[in-house]
Amino acid sequence: MVCRLPYVAPTRYADNSLQERPGPSRATPFQVPTPPPSESGSPVCPWDDTPDPAGDIPANIVISISATFHPTSDILPTRPDTMLLSSDDVFFYTHRATMLAKSTNHWNGLMPSLCTLRSSDTSMVVPCPEPAPVLNVRVVLHVVYELSCAFYKPSLDVISAAIDAMAAYGIPPKDHIAPSTPLYALILAQAPTNPIAAYVLAASHDLYSLAVPVSSHLLSFPLRSLTDELTEKIGPAYLKRLFFLHYGRLEALRRLLRAPPHPHTPTDRCDFADQQGMTRAWALSSAYLAWDARPDLPASAIAAAFLPLADRLTCYLCKQNLVERANQVIVQWSMVKRSI
Structure with a gap:
């Protein structure tokens, strides 16, 4: 997915995507990508008529955008109004009201409440310290939007880091990892191959309903091998x-x-x-x-x-x-x- 962005140089990653981090943290109108689908199938972000305050805008600068949380996604009827930027320079288009409703600490203080926003603050760029596999997303945002992330097949390490991020962003893991949730089933499916990691994950967040079935896979685990x-x-x-x-x-x-x-x-x-x-x-x-x-x-x-x-x-x-x-x-x- 391609969008132009000022003052940045593209970097090509292993997946052949070009990524890039914007300078300012709050998006001005011309920095908010809201691209329609192009003929090639990738959303393209044309610049609007707003003049560039710095003068020059480099052409053909592209960034990486989530395949699930993109500007034209139909996850919700309304258009996304907030962009999350992962530590590895991937954008995720989200809905501020949905994010704040699921968080108890305004997304760890990174996202102001709706009542404190000025009317001109129509969009935001929120930098996050997590990489894309964790933020996505493959878990965190999928949990917020109540979507299954099984398609991405995240490892237990990624899931564990994502659940740690959920707690930091004020999203109680206990409320979103229950026997009826996709994330619960995803963790339990990986427990037979890595039971101690799954048990550590459940225990560290007091997820008793998950720790019980996971513990049955630890009967052959040598307790003497537990590290400090x-x-x-x-x-x-x-x-x-x-x-x-x-x-x-x-x-x-x-x-x-x-x-x-x-x-x-x-x-x-x-x-x-x-x-x-x-x-x-x-x-x-x-x-x-x-x-x-x-x-x-x-x-x-x-x-x-x-x-x-x-x-x-x-x-x-x-x-x-x-x-x-x-x-x-x-x-x-x-x-x-x-x-x-």
Whole structure:
């Protein structure tokens, strides 16, 4: 998307777009791009008849404009009246009333309230310290306008930075990251591949409804690998919940393994003394599992530890009791809580 802008030299980026930062922070009438679609499909911003106070206006100077938040976007019925400029020189055309309605601190003090604006302040350029992938946008502005940003496939690092920016701009993350929102679903979809980053994100903003399902992907995470930086971001409350999840599951597993199969009524071929062999074999297998127990121990490992013991037993009733007890442990283990 192309617009002319004075006093600037174009810079070509990796995506072949030409970007450029304007000098003044408040737009004069001739600096406010409101381009109609051109024949090539890219909005072009022609200059109006307002004279240039500096004299010369360089020709063919172009800037980068968001593909979603551009001058002719139909996100809302009204035309955009405020431009946000990212740190990497991309413009986002927004609606001042919408931005202020979602922010509790006037966009971190960068955007005056509607009642304090003069009638001549028809448009603004608001510089923001975030780069385009964060500001966009791919998250922040999409949240403000209640749009899904899944199309852009932002990484968890970008999402995390965007949520930090939301908090700074007075947009409470708790109000916009709930189970029914697109951003919640986007974070949860990336949790299996990067669970600790997703948990840090949820914990640092007290997003309990998100932290609960994310924590189920941390059962295989080694708690000893937590760094001081991560523990500080997680905070004591959510760190305690994560530790209790791990240790609670380990204790539940040991408790399940502790009870051996019930003995059967003595028979001519298998009395109580004979059944002690089954009990000792169970105890040895239980000790093996408990020694190397993990919060994410799969049911297949339990089956592999106990079911082969039945092949070594000559008593049919002993075999039956051992298999039944092993299956009980597997079922009960699958019912142990898997999240904080």
